[in-house]
Structure formats: structure tokens, C-alpha cells
Amino acid sequence: MIEIVGLTKVFSEKIIAVDNIDLKINEGKVVGFLGPNGAGKTTTLNMIVGLCKPTSGKIFINGIDVREEPEKVKKVIGFVPDEPLLFEKITGISYLNFICDIFEVPLEERRKRGGWLLQAFKLLDAIKDPISTYSHGMRQKLALISALIHKPKILILDEPIVGLDPESASILKQIMKRHASNGNLVFFTTHIMEIAEKICDEIAIIDKGKIVFQGTINELRQLKGDKSLEQLFLEVTKSENEEIDFSFLD
Structure with a gap:
């Protein structure tokens, strides 16, 4: 379970990236974290995994305080950032073994599970190549x-x-x-509403650093009407208020 209480991140007097948010995400669910660019999604995720220090507030992972016991928390988290930051001068298999060593994955388990994942993501043929030769998509697969x-x-x-x-x-x-x-938990950001609508059990929407909705898509429709998730998102974040004149394209 992820529990966030009064979480705030201030970068300067004029930049409040995350503004006193509360979130509770239970096991057994895929939860989408939606919001416009600059709404505070990545900053929130970075604070959850310990890459960014909160200005105030608390984050608990399975009841463990992230700031008090960061190593214990990291052992139960799998994290993929918005940009796959990898060691480019080593091979893919060396990087995977490095990760497995950190998390103390037994040799037989890393061979079995790693082999399945490499085959599933079609990365088996390139895993012995330097990461510097990988395309962006291949790096994303390796990060996953x-x-x-x-x-x-x-x-x-x-x-x-x-x-x-x-x-x-x-x-x-x-x-x-x-x-x-x-019985596990998936918390992910996306700008693709179709993906969120198809796989999410719940969604949380953040706008200007504040949570403006958390619940199921059906609950959001009950509040806002029977519309597509894209329309609901635009309405909740007030993105539809600005009328754009497209006549110059004619």
C-alpha cells in the first residue's frame, strides 16, 4: 500500500510542484496518475521512490516511512523513470546482473525470470551488446x-x-x-487516456500540484456525466475552457 499524507514539494517561492496532497493506494490495483504537463506527477513519483526530498508531508510504503527507512522501502519497489537512465558503457546483461546483485536475486531466479522477460520484450538478441548501441525503445525495455x-x-x-x-x-x-x-500494486503516469481507461482500476488526477479526483472512472462519470475519459479529464482539469480558433488551418 502507498499512503501519502500532506505531501508538499516547493522548489522556490513561486514554484509549488506538489501542494499538500493526500493519496491512498491499496494492493491489488492498477492506478493511473493523470495530469497535464507540469502538474506534479513526476515530482510525486520521485518523492515516493526517494529521489526527491519532500518539503513537508509523509510517505508510507506498506506502513514504512520512506524517509526513515529508505533502503527497506526500495527493496519492495520496481521503478522506471520517465527517461531510462542506464550505464551506457556496459552491456545489457551486465546491467541486469548489477540490478540482480543489488536486490539479491538468486542466480537460478534471474536466469529463469530474466530469460522470460528478455524473450517477452524481444531483447534477447541484443542483451550482450553495449547499452550505448540501444535505441530509445530498447533502453525502455531494459529499464522495465x-x-x-x-x-x-x-x-x-x-x-x-x-x-x-x-x-x-x-x-x-x-x-x-x-x-x-x-495482490501487488501498480502506480503509473500516462498521457494516453485510452490506456488508462482500459487497464486502470482507479485513477488519480493532479492539476497544478493538487489532487482534483481519485476513484474509479465510473465514479468520475457519475459526477461529470457519461463521457469519454479524455473529455472527463479536460473538464476536471479545466483544460476545455480555453477556446482555440483553428480557422487559420483552412
Whole structure:
């Protein structure tokens, strides 16, 4: 479970990235974290995984305070940032073994689970090549495999679909659903409303650093009407208020 209480991140007097938010995300669910660019999604995820220090507030992972016991928390998290930051001068297999060593994944388990993931994401043929030769999509796949290989209870993914080919995107969505159905938790950001609508059990919408909705898509429709998630999102974030004149394109 992820529990966030009064979380705030201030970068300067004029920049409040996250503004006193509360969130509670239970196991067994895929939860989408939606919001416009600059709304505070990535900053929130970075604070959850310990990459960014909150200005105030508390974050608990399975009841453990992230700031008080960061190493204990990291052992149960698989994290993929919005940009796959990898060691480019080593091979893919060396990087995977490095990750497995950190999380103390047994040799037989890393071979079995790693082999399945590499085959599923079509990265087996390139795993012995230097990461510097990988395309963006291949790096994204390696980052995902690295997050999954130690069987974390909690997956935190920042725009995980970006850069993936359709087959790999489909596989990832199935993995996310299966991971949650096994009693685990998936919390991910996306700008693709169709993906959120298809795989999310719940969504949380953040706008200008504040949570403006958390619940199921059906609950949001009960509040705002029977519309597409894209229309609902635009209405909740008030993005539809600005009328744009497209006549110059004619």
C-alpha cells in the first residue's frame, strides 16, 4: 500500500510542484496518475521512490516511512523513470546482473525470470551488446525488465509506454494487470487516456500540484456525466475552457 499524507514539494517561492496532497493506494490495483504537463506527477513519483526530498508531508510504503527507512522501502519497489537512465558503457546483461546483485536475486531466479522477460520484450538478441548501441525503445525495455526482475510488490512507472512498439506495449499492459491481480500494486503516469481507461482500476488526477479526483472512472462519470475519459479529464482539469480558433488551418 502507498499512503501519502500532506505531501508538499516547493522548489522556490513561486514554484509549488506538489501542494499538500493526500493519496491512498491499496494492493491489488492498477492506478493511473493523470495530469497535464507540469502538474506534479513526476515530482510525486520521485518523492515516493526517494529521489526527491519532500518539503513537508509523509510517505508510507506498506506502513514504512520512506524517509526513515529508505533502503527497506526500495527493496519492495520496481521503478522506471520517465527517461531510462542506464550505464551506457556496459552491456545489457551486465546491467541486469548489477540490478540482480543489488536486490539479491538468486542466480537460478534471474536466469529463469530474466530469460522470460528478455524473450517477452524481444531483447534477447541484443542483451550482450553495449547499452550505448540501444535505441530509445530498447533502453525502455531494459529499464522495465530491470524493474520487474526482482519481483517487486510495488511497481511505480513514469510514462512506461512511451517509446515501446505496439507488441511490447501490449505485453507490458498484460504484465501490469497480472501483477495487480496477484495482490501487488501498480502506480503509473500516462498521457494516453485510452490506456488508462482500459487497464486502470482507479485513477488519480493532479492539476497544478493538487489532487482534483481519485476513484474509479465510473465514479468520475457519475459526477461529470457519461463521457469519454479524455473529455472527463479536460473538464476536471479545466483544460476545455480555453477556446482555440483553428480557422487559420483552412
